[in-house]
Amino acid sequence: MSVSLPSETACDGDRKSADLLAVLTKARDLISAPESWTKGQYARDASGEAVVPTSPAAVCFCSWGALDRAVGGMFTPKATEAVRLIIVGLEREDDYGALSRFNDALGTSHADVLEAFDNAITLAALSQGSVAAGPKSHTEEVNT
Numbered sequence: 001m002s003v004s005l006p007s008e009t010a011c012d013g014d015r016k017s018a019d020l021l022a023v024l025t026k027a028r029d030l031i032s033a034p035e036s037w038t039k040g041q042y043a044r045d046a047s048g049e050a051v052v053p054t055s056p057a058a059v060c061f062c063s064w065g066a067l068d069r070a071v072g073g074m075f076t077p078k079a080t081e082a083v084r085l086i087i088v089g090l091e092r093e094d095d096y097g098a099l100s101r102f103n104d105a106l107g108t109s110h111a112d113v114l115e116a117f118d119n120a121i122t123l124a125a126l127s128q129g130s131v132a133a134g135p136k137s138h139t140e141e142v143n144t
Contacts, residue, residue, distance in 0.1 A: 021124040023082050027066035028117040034110045036060045039103060042068065063103040063113055082120065089119035 031037040041050040042065035043058035051058050053065035054072060061069055063086070067079040087098045102108055102116065 019078060020081055020085065021121065021128060023067065023070045023078050024085070024117060024121045024124055026070040027061075027063075027082065028114065028121065030061055030066040030069055031063070031110075031113065031117075037110050037113060038062050038065075039108075041065070042074070063099050063116070085123055086116050086120040089123060090116055 036059065038044050038060040039062060041062065043051050043053040043055065043061045045051045045055070045057040046059050053061055053068040053074060058065070058069065064079070064083065067082050068074045068076070070082075071078045073079075083099050090098065090102055103113060
């Protein structure tokens with residue numbers, strides 16, 4: 001007699017939510033200062049030249065680049081899952097180019113990008129049940 005287990009248990013879902021929350025938080029931290037955020041390239045070095053996000057020389061990142069750096073590779077499943085959550089928060093069409101278009105748009109500010117990350121962090125926290133009294137800003141959570 002064999003017993004088949006579901007491919008994903010409730011614990012697996014909780015772990016994925018926790019991983020996603022950690023990825024989003026780490027990526028947001030990477031671009032928290034205006035000088036650590038960029039447009040038009042995934043990442044740049046101190047001289048402003050384009051580099052891959054995982055390069056030790058990278059000092060500033062676009063939204064995608066920060067997510068890639070946070071997970072240690074470009075376009076990994078964890079990074080793309082985080083992108084999807086940010087896109088949901090932006091209420092944009094569900095394609096991975098939406099994040100790049102948002103990040104690189106002429107009217108998008110650093111504050112806009114941080115707000116998008118904060119919203120995605122809140123969504124990830126809600127999905128794992130760790131936000132009980134309503135959403136806080138990322139800064140409030142760090143300072144408490």
